[in-house]
Amino acid sequence: MNRLRYRKFVNSVMLGMTGIFTVFTVAVLFLILGYLVYNGGKSVDWNFFTKLPAPPGETGGGMANAIVGSAIMVGLAALIGIPVGFLGGIYLAEFGGKTVGFAVRYTADLLNGVPSIVIGIFAWTVIVVPMKGFSALAGGFALSLMLIPIALRTTEQFLLNVPRSLREGALALGAPKWRVISSVVVPAASKGILTGMILGIARIAGETAPLLFTALGNQFWAHSLNEPTNSLPVVIYTHAIAPYDEWHRQAWAAGLVLLGMVLLTNVAARWILARGITVQKG
């Protein structure tokens, strides 16, 4: 009887601990959110979105150039990454031969696993060195390399989820394959693909390491894509490790803005997938 009581005791202790671990993990999310809102909320004001960073020692100033810089580089990355990932994904799901398909899938997974700092090195060797300077172009290129594998594999996955009967129905009506793909298969998978692309963009918007020595950073406005450009993640990093309290305040504000954008995008994307709008093109 004692043995049974011991076993029941172990049972409740261990199961209780797994519950505590879960509560701990979820609590971390709320701690992060709460602490950022508490610290960043005090510093986010109108100036934050409209002014340039103040020099060390001065108060005030904002992060307007970093917000615009981030938007430009993420936009550039989307411009390269989404077409490559989307069309490549169509190839894998609809045309892919065994050998080529395997090679592309394998290297895409490889690229997805490459540490982001190494992606930065690659962008430095192929863009910064030949163009003799840090630039938004190099930063956008580095980010696109992180977006491509995500876009590729989600497109492939959601296209493969489209039932065979839909394809066969369209083929039986006499439609050629390209027409079946563009008018039937892709629209049927569009919700999933859209969600994947949005999640991918949210992911690269927060990346810092690939931008450190490709876009570098800039206290002022960048006037072209060939100049060093500020971005929110990099500005959080440089301001957080600097010894000025005023800069720390700005770092918290930038952190709150970045996290807010990333989390909102995530929630929105999942909402689209779960029950939201279906994008129909025809």
Add this chain to the structure above:
Amino acid sequence: MAATAIAAGKSRKSRNLFVALRGGDEIAHLITLVFAASVFLVTVFLVWELWVHSAPSRHKFGLGFLTGTDWDPVQEIFGALPYIYGTVITSVLAMIVAIPLGVGAAVFLAELAPTGISNTCTFMVELLAAIPSVIYGLLALFTLVPLLRSYGEPFLKASLGFLPFFTGPSFGVGYLAAGLILAIMTLPYIISISREALLEVPRDQREAALALGATKWEATSQVVVPFARLGIFGSIFLALARALGETMAVTMVIGNDPSIHMSLLAPGHTIAAVIANEFAEASSAMQISALIEMGLVLFLITIIINALARLLVIATSRKGTAHAA
């Protein structure tokens, strides 16, 4: 190919149209192939660039690069050991903390929690994975580090100070802080993938154990978890690969001290952190080359770990855990 038969029976005009449309198929095939192949080519090009640009360093230092402990940009002597050591120590530390926490939480979410709570918690855990690493670094630098300096590290020294791992002054920054923040960052990967592996375990496995008189915990720990072990190991390797390659959060709390310390409380350095710190301000071509070789080393470590993780996850999902073992 019903389309072929229909088209063939029609007039010559529509035959031509059909040929043209078949041409459309070939064009579509070709265009998508070009984009798919570009992914392959760019990855090969990445490895090639790392290899070529690290050549000066590889030729000068040879294998000694991996065992050298000096990092002197002035005299251009570079050795990677303290950085490799820091990368491995912080990642191992992260795994020691994250594995029990992550697998425990996955067990709770898969076995105990009602579906609604389980799905909500999993959603929140996945949001945790979406938080940018620089934000983890920001929080760690201003909350975790001061807490460790004033409370955590003095406590560890008082209680476990007889071990060589918990000695020396309390800086706050160091291997311990980096390991802890990495643990928190990798938890979501372990939880969500392990949970899926646990949910794949057939019901009758659980019920058989319970029918034999096992308690819920005994059924879980001796039947369900071993059954899902490949998926769980896969999640751990994936988390390990993330930890090894993680840059920003670690760079902000590691302390940037390029030497090897036994004590976990001491400041250290990692491969990713030294690249982030020194690349933009490197003073010589040899330093750049050495940093790129570090990137190559990091790349090789992470692709090996990633490949292992993927093999395990694929083995689980394709064949069912028990048969694959």
